Amino acid sequence: MKGYLVKTPKFVQRMFPKRVWTFPNSSLSANKIGNTIYLTFDDGPIPEITPWVLEELKKHHAGATFFCIGENLEKQPDLFRRIIVEGHSVGNHTFNHRNGWKTSTEEYIDNVLKAEEEMNKVHEARSTIVHPKYSPVRNNMKDGNEGGKREDIPKIKSEISDQRSSISNLFRPPYGKLTSRQSHILQQKGYKIIMWDVLSGDFDASISEDNCFRNVSENVKPGSIVVFHDSLKAEKKLRYVLPKVLEVISEKGWSCEKI
Numbered sequence: 001m002k003g004y005l006v007k008t009p010k011f012v013q014r015m016f017p018k019r020v021w022t023f024p025n026s027s028l029s030a031n032k033i034g035n036t037i038y039l040t041f042d043d044g045p046i047p048e049i050t051p052w053v054l055e056e057l058k059k060h061h062a063g064a065t066f067f068c069i070g071e072n073l074e075k076q077p078d079l080f081r082r083i084i085v086e087g088h089s090v091g092n093h094t095f096n097h098r099n100g101w102k103t104s105t106e107e108y109i110d111n112v113l114k115a116e117e118e119m120n121k122v123h124e125a126r127s128t129i130v131h132p133k134y135s136p137v138r139n140n141m142k143d144g145n146e147g148g149k150r151e152d153i154p155k156i157k158s159e160i161s162d163q164r165s166s167i168s169n170l171f172r173p174p175y176g177k178l179t180s181r182q183s184h185i186l187q188q189k190g191y192k193i194i195m196w197d198v199l200s201g202d203f204d205a206s207i208s209e210d211n212c213f214r215n216v217s218e219n220v221k222p223g224s225i226v227v228f229h230d231s232l233k234a235e236k237k238l239r240y241v242l243p244k245v246l247e248v249i250s251e252k253g254w255s256c257e258k259i
């Protein structure tokens with residue numbers, strides 16, 4: 001295989017300065033510099049591997065960011081909500097893993113928005129069913145008044161709608177491929193395009209598990225954005241590599257945070 005670069009060269013990063021490659025060099029860096037690593041997991045969520053990833057992260061008190069595919073989270077709404085409940089970030093990875101270079105701009109943007117719609121729908125279901133803060137029933141009980149206080153009602157509504165619009169503004173293009181026009185439109189819509197500086201290669205059947213580990217351990221540094229995949233293709237390598245990577249990060253005194 002090997003049609004990809006493990007370490008994203010600086011000149012590529014400079015060619016697309018509006019995309020986020022690492023945190024120290026990005027416009028988002030202000031309060032993010034330090035000993036922080038940003039682990040990211042693309043292509044899930046799927047029941048075969050995502051719950052295991054969440055358990056591993058929990059063991060190391062590590063935060064991470066999951067770039068989810070719309071049709072996967074549609075099939076696994078509980079798993080998608082679990083990612084958020086456990087304190088991680090989610091991001092948009094299109095509805096069905098589109099390649100921006102092979103898709104018209106209109107179709108591509110529609111596909112991203114369709115994924116966003118699905119993310120919001122699944123997340124809202126949690127807000128109204130699970131999250132007691134947004135339950136009008138609880139509010140009424142607290143007030144001892146069947147109708148609730150009138151002034152409380154608009155407040156609850158606005159809290160719900162805020163949450164609807166702000167589930168995530170993070171986007172990662174599948175294969176790292178999108179055109180300048182697609183990128184520009186998404187940024188105008190408020191998306192942050194999150195790329196990476198370290199690609200684990202966990203999806204690559206032609207490299208060994210140890211090679212995959214070294215791809216990360218030899219290149220990761222504070223501020224790095226590292227790409228893994230919670231996918232069937234990457235599962236075997238990920239089960240070998242992720243615990244070791246989390247161990248190395250802990251040993252160096254670095255921490256993992258969500259974006």
Ligand SMILES: [Zn+2]
Binds near residue numbers: 042093173175
């Ligand atoms: Zn992907």
